[in-house]
Amino acid sequence: MVTSGCSDTMHTSGTTATMVTKGYAFAPPAFRPFCARQPKLCSTGGQVKQVKLTPARQAELAAVNSSVNHRIKERSDLDSVGSADDWRVPTKDGDCEDFAILKKSELLKRGWPASALLLTVVTLGGAGHTVLTVRTDKGDLIMDNRSSAVRNWSRTSYRYFARQSQSEKGKWTRIAS
Template sequence: MFGFRGQGKALAVVAILLGLNASAYAADERTLYASLGDTTRAPIGWVEFCAENPGECRGGAAQPRDIVMTQAAWRDLLRVNHWVNETIKPMTDMDHWGVVEKWSLPTDGYGDCEDYVLLKRKMLIDAGWPREALLITVVRDKMGEGHAVLTVKTDKGEFVLDNQNENVVAWTETGYRFVKRQSQSDQNVWVSLGDSRPAAATASARDH
């Protein structure tokens, strides 16, 4: 359904990735999910999205699950991130819908950052990935603006799929400040990640 150019480069990255010692991610200062704060308010637009798309927001307590990062799983992440970033064209919610903030699956081919995230998450879930390992995350980007990314929780650490980056990278390599994310135990519960400054759910879409 989606192609990826540069398979050789991807396999080289996999070889490096799978050769990493898992203990490299064990230190508390490098583990985002060791520093979760209190439950917090869902991003603006999430509740309305769930009301319109209940199948995408199945709630209730769930057992946290991490992905085993095999070569096939890594290739899936690369393909999905690349395909969505190349296929969906950036457009702000104001230009798209005439409102400041609206979460939606970009079925018409246009969206801003949270819409990219929703589509990547849906594609991975439809491919059999557990939603408990696919966490919508609100960050502050390098300009200090609100932005949404998809965090993938694995046995090799936490990786980020981002419409501002064609590569899939460890969360520590993004340069972002992490504000809040979905709870791994309940997708409709959001938890603080330590940045106390108020943030809008997402920034305007921008070219990737």
């Protein structure tokens, strides 16, 4: 099981435009309490599994990624709220999953389908890090608090572990390496 703690070390992974999943994975421990408080932000329901990536949509992703990365100060949950792992919608500060959650929230408000916005856990030197995967017809794109660029998952340095299931509420699927 991988927790969602954030780390600085990176590994190479991914060679295709879209992720391939295989079987189930454990959800990060703080995911379930968060979903009890914020069910809409945990939802992956809907028929649209990939968004058509137009230049306007690509610009919208870049604007949301940049805006959240600049507005929110990176700070550990221990320092922010006094617990080791607490998923929440940040207002001033937060750690990696909080950035991903806020990006998902802002995209949902702009009409993006929940079924194409998946919280995703990657590993960095054995520690966890959370990003937002946006499924598009041009590939799976990553929105990350460590980068102002929205990049195809195969062009990042992360080793991908698991993401929210697109088809089963509350489940997570393992990402094939």
